Structure formats: structure tokens, C-alpha cells
């Protein structure tokens with residue numbers, strides 16, 4: 001495990017913690033972060049088991065990206081304390097693909113994959129995300145959905161133990177987003193990384209995650225296991241009940257729901 005701020009002793013399981021005695025892939029303890037003297041995270045506690053998919057919800061500005069960056073170890077210089085343990089191999093995907101515009105798609109996918117066999121693995125990863133035949137395309141020749149497919153291929157080609165995703169489908173149209181969710185589900189079921197996905201969409205969280213964590217007032221305010229059979233349908237009464245509970249935890253009232261906020 002990589003430890004950003006020191007080793008930890010095993011703590012007793014917290015509510016909603018993974019149902020396993022195996023050491024978790026991610027362990028966050030007492031995490032605080034703040035900007036300009038204002039606390040954003042005030043003692044976040046979070047475990048993610050190996051291969052577990054956790055979605056992170058919270059109102060805008062609640063600190064979801066701040067938490068994700070802290071888990072990624074990408075927040076040097078930000079004031080705070082606490083302990084974060086993660087696996088050594090971590091990949092991250094963002095709302096934009098972050099492909100290098102001057103490299104072809106295949107070269108982008110294998111950028112962080114040195115050694116013999118990289119091109120073959122890159123080709124296989126592109127085929128897995130449905131981009132067979134687009135290896136020599138330039139990023140500007142791909143659609144928004146295709147760019148995110150390439151970003152997923154690039155993040156999974158290294159077989160990371162942890163995938164961090166910050167609103168990866170936030171800029172896509174509804175139909176493309178639904179298809180990308182199905183793709184992400186297939187990919188994570190096959191490769192089994194632990195996943196921490198930041199999303200604004202309650203439905204996306206319920207469709208994809210094993211657990212949904214709600215961040216509020218700088219702490220984990222709720223940690224709910226999603227016990228719904230696959231494929232998860234929005235028409236399922238269990239789905240609707242969980243959605244209502246999460247919306248209420250997020251403080252979204254009936255009027256806002258009616259207007260689609």
C-alpha cells in the first residue's frame with residue numbers, strides 16, 4: 001500500500017464498511033483539508049474493499065473532488081491532516097479525456113506503459129472499449145464519448161488496483177452517458193479494480209456502485225450498500241426508494257426534484 005501521510009493501525013469497522021476481513025484497498029482516516037482557513041473536509045473516514053465500487057455523492061462544493069485528489073495524492077500544498085492508504089497502482093479519469101492532442105490514440109493509451117508488448121496491450125484495451133480500428137486516429141478526430149472510451153482504455157491498460165473517476169461522463173449527452181455507464185460496469189467487473197467515482201447523478205451512483213457514500217458538512221454523512229439485483233432498473237421500486245433516500249440526504253426537496261435539479 002502507498003501511504004500519503006504515514007502508516008495506520010487497523011481500526012474497528014465503521015458503519016457501512018466493506019463486509020470483509022481482508023485489508024481494504026483504500027483506507028482514509030481523519031482526513032481534513034481546507035482552503036484559505038476554511039475547512040472543506042473535517043474528518044473523513046472511508047474504506048473501500050478490493051474490487052469494490054464506491055460512488056461519492058454530495059452537493060456542489062461539498063468537497064468530493066478535494067477528497068478524490070487527496071486519495072490520489074495529488075493535493076500537495078493543500079492544508080490538512082489525516083491518513084490515506086492506497087494501492088501502489090492507481091489510475092484516474094476526469095470529465096475531459098486529457099489525451100495528448102499531438103499523440104495518436106494508441107500512443108496515448110500506452111503512454112505510461114513501457115516495454116515490449118505495450119502496443120498489443122494497448123490495441124486490446126482499445127478493442128475492449130469499442131475503439132478497434134481507431135488506433136491511429138488523432139484525439140481531435142474522436143467524439144466526446146469516444147474520447148472518454150480512450151481515457152478508460154488508458155486508465156485500465158495498466159491494470160490498476162484502484163480507479164479514481166471524477167465525473168467521467170459529466171460532459172456527455174444522456175444516451176452516450178448511459179452507454180458509457182454500461183461499459184464502465186463491464187470493464188470494472190472484468191478487471192476488478194477498487195473504484196471511487198465522483199458523480200452528481202444519484203441514478204448513476206445507484207446503477208454502478210456497490211456502495212454510495214454521501215459527503216456533507218465535510219464528513220461522510222451516509223454510507224449505503226446498494227442491494228439491488230443486476231441489471232438495475234430505474235423502474236424497480238427498490239431503486240426508487242434508494243433514490244428518494246439519497247435525494248433527501250442531499251437536501252434536494254420535492255420542488256427541486258420536480259424541476260429536474
Ligand SMILES: Nc1ncnc2c1ncn2[C@@H]1O[C@H](COP(=O)(O)OP(=O)(O)OP(=O)(O)O)[C@@H](O)[C@H]1O
Pocket residue numbers: 035036040058059060061062063064065066067
Ligand atoms: N485549489 C483551491 N483553492 C481554493 N479553494 C478550493 C480549491 N479547490 C477547492 N476549493 C474549494 O473547496 C470546496 C470544495 O471543492 P470541491 O471541488 O472539492 O467540491 P465538489 O464537491 O467536488 O464540487 P462540485 O460538485 O461543484 O464539483 C469549494 O468551496 C471550492 O471552492
